[in-house]
Amino acid sequence: MRLFADGILTRLLLFWPFFCFRTCLSSVIALAVGTNACWRREVLNEIGGFVYGSVTEDTLTSNEVHRRGYISKYADEDLCWGEAPVTVAAALLQRQRWAKGAIENGMRIFKGAAKERKAMLLSRGKPSELSEFYAYRRQQRKPNNSFVSTMFWLDSTLYPLLGWGAFGYVFCALYYLITAAAPISPTSTSSLAGAFVTYYAVRYAAFFSAFWDVSSNDVLRSQQCWFSYSFAHTVGVWDALFGGSKLGWVANTGQRHRRSWLEWFNILTLGLLIAGIVWRLVAFISIDEACAPYENIGAIFFGGYVAWMMAPVALVSLNERLSSASEEEREGKMLQLPTPLIAAAVTILGVVFLSGWANARCGIEARG
Numbered sequence: 001m002r003l004f005a006d007g008i009l010t011r012l013l014l015f016w017p018f019f020c021f022r023t024c025l026s027s028v029i030a031l032a033v034g035t036n037a038c039w040r041r042e043v044l045n046e047i048g049g050f051v052y053g054s055v056t057e058d059t060l061t062s063n064e065v066h067r068r069g070y071i072s073k074y075a076d077e078d079l080c081w082g083e084a085p086v087t088v089a090a091a092l093l094q095r096q097r098w099a100k101g102a103i104e105n106g107m108r109i110f111k112g113a114a115k116e117r118k119a120m121l122l123s124r125g126k127p128s129e130l131s132e133f134y135a136y137r138r139q140q141r142k143p144n145n146s147f148v149s150t151m152f153w154l155d156s157t158l159y160p161l162l163g164w165g166a167f168g169y170v171f172c173a174l175y176y177l178i179t180a181a182a183p184i185s186p187t188s189t190s191s192l193a194g195a196f197v198t199y200y201a202v203r204y205a206a207f208f209s210a211f212w213d214v215s216s217n218d219v220l221r222s223q224q225c226w227f228s229y230s231f232a233h234t235v236g237v238w239d240a241l242f243g244g245s246k247l248g249w250v251a252n253t254g255q256r257h258r259r260s261w262l263e264w265f266n267i268l269t270l271g272l273l274i275a276g277i278v279w280r281l282v283a284f285i286s287i288d289e290a291c292a293p294y295e296n297i298g299a300i301f302f303g304g305y306v307a308w309m310m311a312p313v314a315l316v317s318l319n320e321r322l323s324s325a326s327e328e329e330r331e332g333k334m335l336q337l338p339t340p341l342i343a344a345a346v347t348i349l350g351v352v353f354l355s356g357w358a359n360a361r362c363g364i365e366a367r368g
Helices: 007-025 041-046 057-067 088-122 129-140 146-162 164-179 189-210 216-228 230-242 263-286 293-322 339-359 361-367
Strands: none
Touching (some): 146 230, 164 263, 164 293, 216 230
């Protein structure tokens, strides 16, 4: 598949986080997306045609086909062309629709399974002749992909909920920057080891197995997407559960969506994190009198990490609003910051900060 867009926006917001982690399973099962899938007519006839009732009917149809015992494969060839979002607004709207469709698919599949079970009970366990025929056909299909298809279903249905972990990072970082109160006391080695070593051992074991043979730059982009999509995913889940507005296919191309209110979460979060870092530096000198540096420096590093994850997408959104360039020239481009001026300001402020640290109460006590 080829996408009609390039630059940081497309690579950051669409292709890599959605496809690259599935390459390790491409020989067994792959997502059949609507714009570039080839179906056997026999398969579609068996499931009654494309399965509708969701704003992501391609994934819903894929799940139904896999449930029937079929496998699907990813062809690593240029077989068709497709359009990708060209603005952050379009990409976030697309992700909102995908998240809504994922939850709708999950609810539909659960309801369908309950309906089938009820029909079996009413028929006293005697399936229809057609059901027996399809069951026989499924038994003849090899390999048995029940485990992989279950993992695919979980991934394609529940992934919007995983974005809530990004909210935890954001709000924890902001609280840490404001209060300098660490979520886990850094003075307790056992608490830190028990929480972080175990967590990161499991996280990165799963992480690197999923992103096997993917370049490190693209792995970084996928992590940045995890943070930047979290709000759009949450809005999509809300729409699915509580009946939000309908989402059209035009959101995929980005031709009518230059800006969206969804972008403000990333922009405001980045601004709050930067303000929190500045506040923590000031509070460390003026309020804490340069005492307990591990709390303050830890908060700054934590907030800086989350800001680094949020910055690329937020800067593209800001460029869309602040740049005087043409629409074509600013598509997918981050806001150009005055790097020399920023470096000079950071250097001067760093000297002032170190001087204040040395002359604060705990700094004087440390010098004896």
